[in-house]
Amino acid sequence: MADRLDAVIAGGGPVGLTLAMAAAQTGARVQVLESRARGAGFDDARNLALSRGSWLRLERLGIVDALTTATPIRTVHVSQRAQAGRTVLDARDLGTDALGYTVAYGDLVQALDARACSLGLVRYGSMAESLESTPDGPIVTAAGERIAASAAFIADGGGPLPQALGLESTTKSYGTNALVARVTPERAHRNVAYERFTPQGPLALLPSGDAFVVVWTLPPTLAALLATVDDADFLSRLQAAFGWRAGRFVTVDSRAEYPLQLRTASMAARGPVALVGNAAQTLHPVAGQGLNLGLRDAWAAATALAASRGDLFDGEAYARARRTDRERTIRFTDGLAELFTMDAPGLPLMRTAMLTMLDGFAPARRRFGRALSLGQL
Numbered sequence: 430m431a432d433r434l435d436a437v438i439a440g441g442g443p444v445g446l447t448l449a450m451a452a453a454q455t456g457a458r459v460q461v462l463e464s465r466a467r468g469a470g471f472d473d474a475r476n477l478a479l480s481r482g483s484w485l486r487l488e489r490l491g492i493v494d495a496l497t498t499a500t501p502i503r504t505v506h507v508s509q510r511a512q513a514g515r516t517v518l519d520a521r522d523l524g525t526d527a528l529g530y531t532v533a534y535g536d537l538v539q540a541l542d543a544r545a546c547s548l549g550l551v552r553y554g555s556m557a558e559s560l561e562s563t564p565d566g567p568i569v570t571a572a573g574e575r576i577a578a579s580a581a582f583i584a585d586g587g588g589p590l591p592q593a594l595g596l597e598s599t600t601k602s603y604g605t606n607a608l609v610a611r612v613t614p615e616r617a618h619r620n621v622a623y624e625r626f627t628p629q630g631p632l633a634l635l636p637s638g639d640a641f642v643v644v645w646t647l648p649p650t651l652a653a654l655l656a657t658v659d660d661a662d663f664l665s666r667l668q669a670a671f672g673w674r675a676g677r678f679v680t681v682d683s684r685a686e687y688p689l690q691l692r693t694a695s696m697a698a699r700g701p702v703a704l705v706g707n708a709a710q711t712l713h714p715v716a717g718q719g720l721n722l723g724l725r726d727a728w729a730a731a732t733a734l735a736a737s738r739g740d741l742f743d744g745e746a747y748a749r750a751r752r753t754d755r756e757r758t759i760r761f762t763d764g765l766a767e768l769f770t771m772d773a774p775g776l777p778l779m780r781t782a783m784l785t786m787l788d789g790f791a792p793a794r795r796r797f798g799r800a801l802s803l804g805q806l
């Protein structure tokens with residue numbers, strides 16, 4: 430079909446936009462459909478820890494110069510509140526200057542958008558309403574228009590589109606919410622990120638500019654309360670939960686709540702239709718892996734699309750290629766979320782033993798750091 434695109438992408442979040450640009454770099458004709466208006470995502474203050482692997486991918490797309498607020502993470506400090514055992518991962522141990530970078534979701538989307546729009550890849554205010562499979566390839570309908578392509582990628586963050594093709598998902602709720610806030614510390618953070626396991630749940634502090642972004646996993650009622658208490662009350666409760674390792678917290682703003690779940694699609698593709706990013710798997714943020722895994726999906730999808738140019742996209746080959754990475758990352762993140770949220774006798778001691786062992790055995794620590802920073806778990 431002469432007017433058939435190489436790919437249509439439903440969803441212009443960070444994964445859909447990355448896929449579009451990576452595919453366009455190989456010469457593919459692609460179109461992203463994004464339901465929201467242009468700029469609607471630019472205010473999302475959620476902070477994302479990007480692995481070094483993700484950073485290198487964005488560099489290849491020419492995006493990183495626009496990420497002026499990105500902050501390098503040079504050290505990761507993992508510990509338990511009121512229990513022994515801790516481990517420290519340092520970029521110097523791996524011979525690099527950063528284990529990863531933090532960047533606000535809105536800033537990342539804005540940088541990707543500027544580039545993707547300059548290439549004419551995105552149609553805003555364009556909701557992909559339905560998806561059908563024909564012998565000539567998938568057809569996506571948006572605002573009454575039918576768009577034919579050799580491949581369709583669903584990058585909608587986890588909407589209902591895949592169900593029409595029988596691609597089902599399973600959902601497990603963690604029964605907790607992530608409370609996100611931006612706090613300024615009295616003393617400079619020196620590019621250290623903290624992951625602290627507290628009796629209420631994991632609490633991460635990520636360096637962002639001269640502040641920390643807090644990602645605090647809490648029971649929903651407590652998260653709702655802490656989202657609304659006055660600033661002084663919030664800061665004193667945060668200080669009590671985290672302790673003084675990062676100094677005194679002075680101000681707080683940008684509090685927001687996110688319910689936490691693990692959503693996994695049983696299959697990442699059917700025929701020439703494939704799922705990428707959160708549409709394929711939505712993870713607990715404890716290990717900062719969701720977007721990093723989604724960017725690896727996007728990269729693999731663009732590579733597979735280039736390999737099938739001229740023919741219908743082989744979604745099942747893409748799904749097979751992604752299987753091990755997806756399964757490992759889902760298992761790792763879910764295991765960590767459970768291990769550090771569960772409250773059972775003996776668990777604190779087990780966590781102490783794990784952290785102490787990791788800290789005392791440099792090769793294991795380096796391997797763990799390399800896996801996290803390059804996204805090869």
Ligand SMILES: Cc1cc2nc3c(=O)[nH]c(=O)nc-3n(C[C@H](O)[C@H](O)[C@H](O)COP(=O)(O)OP(=O)(O)OC[C@H]3O[C@@H](n4cnc5c(N)ncnc54)[C@H](O)[C@@H]3O)c2cc1C
Pocket residue numbers: 439440441442443444445462463464465470475476477478479555556557558584585586587588590607609644687705706707708714716717718719720721722723
């Ligand atoms: C509190 C929190 C902290 C996190 N921290 C990290 C971290 O440190 N590191 C990390 O790697 N990940 C992190 N994540 C996960 C990360 O935010 C997601 O993995 C990432 O946003 C997924 O990107 P996406 O493009 O797949 O989906 P989304 O970001 O959800 O984007 C989907 C897009 O599709 C559009 N859309 C939806 N339906 C349609 C439709 N029918 N037609 C057209 N467009 C549509 C939406 O408007 C949206 O723009 C965190 C998540 C949370 C909640």
